[in-house]
Amino acid sequence: MSATLISSTTSIPGFYWQWREQPIYYVRAGQGHPQRPPLLLIHGFGASTDHWRKNIAELSKDFEVWAIDLLGFGRSAKPNWQYSGDLWRDQLDDFITQVIDKPAVLAGNSLGGYAGLCLVAQRPQSAAGLILINSAGPFTAIEPQPQPDPLRKIWGELILGILRQPWANYLLFQYVRQRSVIRKTLEKLYLDKSAITDELVEDIYRPSCDPDAPQVFASVFSTPQGEKVDVLLKQLTSPLLLIWGEGDPWMNAKERGAKFRQYYPQLTEHYLQAGHCPHDEVPKQVNAIISEWVLDFSFQRM
Template structure:
């Protein structure tokens, strides 16, 4: 199936069977190094629709739906799959080996950044470099919660406990998974309201009606353990860059700037006036930065030691 885009390079949708489950992904481009685009929580490969055709001019681009999201399978949590960063990291590593057939550059947004770093740390052979766009700080993590105001320290575990009751959790999800509610959430995350389009709402809403979507959502909202970005950054086996929208209300750039101190980070690039999803809100800024980085790193890979 071919997806219409505004450039001459079209992306094609595919299905890959991973551990018995169908995984959806899109690909475009026939030359250059491979690039894997990894979406954030509740999103899908469609969140990269403004980036895929541009990056494909010089790279072989793969945008994947993590298991539990987008067009990929949503098996019952804890039965045949655990929705953790280790699981998603294994998915990315297997994708690079079985579908791409070689190592790739990993580009993530939000929790997709944690997935990219987890894959690179656990499977160094599959990662050529990592680009992090507004990396999730995981502020509700058990180890981070002590630094939050007391009401958030107490309120978060109470809410997680309440949502664990099936009826309550389903009701909460169904109230959240409505176009007007999704639009309101996005208008918080995006500094540019014009970027919150009906097309974007549809991309995010469609998977919410899939069987298993509620269980996946609730499983992740209860996930307050696992790695923090500061756990993974010092272990990265490859170079990385960070892009960060300065208007992100969820992942404050002042906290994110601390990541620039890790030696693996080659560049920390603030994106003025941009929100949590810069690849979608400001592709005209993000795409050239990623293109230059990919070309530069590609040259370095092929330069004599």
């Protein structure tokens, strides 16, 4: 294991850690506390450690805070691998073991939440707790699904087949990575439009300029779904906090929250007036919830 300090456009110095011969970017802030676990922040799809800027500064007053760019995103390497929850689970597990060197509370948004859940459920020795912020991930379909319209099914399969083609993926990626399209997407995901700054757009745009970024984007259409969330929740033994932005257009927060409670009723949850990324849209509220929850269960475990 090796770590190299590099300059960064963020206000917190960043490091590179070598994992499976690939450079992985991370940041660290705050001091370790003997009675408090460190926090590890995990971004969502298309984001990076930059998306936690508003959280790291505040949370590092009370905790040792780490944030990492998952393989394929941000400033981390983007090899032509098959990306999955299992891959990111192993990356996070090795990072905690080799770099942080003690069990951490993982906090993940969207895709990062799913990656964190994979680790906490399947590698519990590395985790002190789990915080999911509008977490992604598939549930097992329990009720019979209605039969789709045959014509719509054919068109859907045709479109999906086209998107699996490298040329189609490349063209779609070139479209969605435009700054104007990134901004329009964020305007759908955030309730408070004032939180959508030029800096935020640039933070998402910058990694897309990496020549290897299109192949990561393409993996969305080629990689099979990972383990189901309900299966992972049945394996979970760590404290669990859910934070939901109720205005998320990509998921019904109340309905999804009920599914989490069904399989892990001892969880704690909060619903906020925000969209898909409440940690960035209403950071003061999210930081306060995280701090209170971690300090409370840390005290109980003393």
